Amino acid sequence: MAELKVTAIKDGTVIDHIPAGKGLKVIEILHLNRPNGGALLLASNVRSGKLGRKDIVKVEGRFLSEEEVNKIALIAPTATVNIVRDYGVSEKFxxxxxxxxxxxxxxxxxxxxxxxxxxxxxxHVVSREPLKVRCHYCERTMEGDEILRNL
Ligand code: CTP
Structure with a gap:
């Protein structure tokens, strides 16, 4: 386990390798700050081998599905998601x-x-690399910085 700055969790979801500074936005998009009994942990600007600096979000007692977490792909394309059961990583995507x-x-x-x-x-996602999307209602297409400005 590379990251020891934040306590390991027993059961729940760890969203790792989030670009530095985007952790709060991830919490907002996934509505993780609603009281649900489990702890919510955010580590921001943590040193990472792969990214230089990264954010990590840990949600105790909740197992997020791939579909749910994919909502953050636009702001955190590098993120990896770990499902933790009984202190061990049981799934990683x-x-x-x-x-x-x-x-x-x-x-x-x-x-x-x-x-x-x-x-x-x-x-609708028209292309992934580079990312290009088309509005379902007016068919306007957006790509690159325009997407980031409208998040
Ligand atoms: N983690 C946790 N609680 C656990 C187990 C793991 O919070 N009981 C966290 C680790 O701190 C890490 C992430 O889940 O941020 C993934 O754990 P692991 O696969 O063990 O780490 P790495 O091998 O470093 O992952 P990767 O290869 O994805 O960087």
Missing amino acids: KVEVPDEITGILHCANPNCVSNHEHTVSRF
Whole structure:
């Protein structure tokens, strides 16, 4: 176990290799700060061999599914997710950009219905490398910095 700065957890989910500074955003996107009985741990700006600096988020008592965690792929494409059971890592996976992105990104088109009505934003992923998405409602496409600015 490489990272000893934050206590090991008994059961739950560890989201590791998050780009430094993005841990809070990960907590927000996945709604991990709701009281649910288990502890929520955030380590920010921790030294990492692979990334230089990274954030780590640990949620005790919850096992997040790949589908749930893939929501963070736009802000934390390097993240790895570890499901911990009885102190051991029982599953490990990398986040992947899903086929569809809902409720995270805002459409850059100011006239898009998703920016006005109480509509949850929805995008289809057109390409992953480089990332390009198309709004389900107005068909506006976004890529690169434009995506980051609208997160
Ligand atoms: N972890 C934890 N509690 C445990 C077991 C592991 O919090 N009971 C955390 C570790 O601190 C680490 C992550 O889960 O941040 C993955 O653990 P492990 O696979 O043992 O570490 P590495 O081999 O360093 O992982 P990787 O190869 O993904 O960097």
